[in-house]
Amino acid sequence: MTEAIIYFKERRLSREHKTIESMIHIYCERKHGTKQDLCVQCQELFDYATLRLVKCPFREDKSTCANCTVHCYRPEMRERVRDVMRYSGPHMLYKHPYLAFMHLAVDDRREAPELPHRQEQSD
Ligand code: SF4
Numbered sequence: 797m798t799e800a801i802i803y804f805k806e807r808r809l810s811r812e813h814k815t816i817e818s819m820i821h822i823y824c825e826r827k828h829g830t831k832q833d834l835c836v837q838c839q840e841l842f843d844y845a846t847l848r849l850v851k852c853p854f855r856e857d858k859s860t861c862a863n864c865t866v867h868c869y870r871p872e873m874r875e876r877v878r879d880v881m882r883y884s885g886p887h888m889l890y891k892h893p894y895l896a897f898m899h900l901a902v903d904d905r906r907e908a909p910e911l912p913h914r915q916e917q918s919d
């Protein structure tokens with residue numbers, strides 16, 4: 797489990813990191829009854845998503861992961877993060893309206909860039 801706090805110098809990635817963190821917290825609190833700290837499974841998912849962002853080749857130009865041309869998530873983790881997004885998405889609108897607005901109205905509309913040389917992303 798990663799305990800280190802990660803800071804992204806790119807505003808886009810920093811915002812995305814806050815968005816996924818907020819969504820996983822909503823999910824964990826309501827589905828797993830946690831109050832502040834995430835449960836083991838949700839912490840694992842958050843750590844994994846964080847690592848994906850650390851390694852994301854698109855940096856400031858990143859669209860949403862759902863629109864990505866690379867899809868670097870392992871299939872099982874992709875399914876888990878989708879579950880979280882489906883559940884927490886509607887709650888984000890009133891709990892974190894700025895993040896929800898930016899995700900839906902700005903990031904999701906940004907065209908997903910292609911890699912200059914398409915490469916396999918490894919875990
Ligand atoms: S799915 Fe695409 S946009 Fe999301 S972190 Fe992986 S490479 Fe970056």
Ligand SMILES: [Zn+2]
Nearest residue numbers: 824828835838
């Ligand atoms: Zn949980």
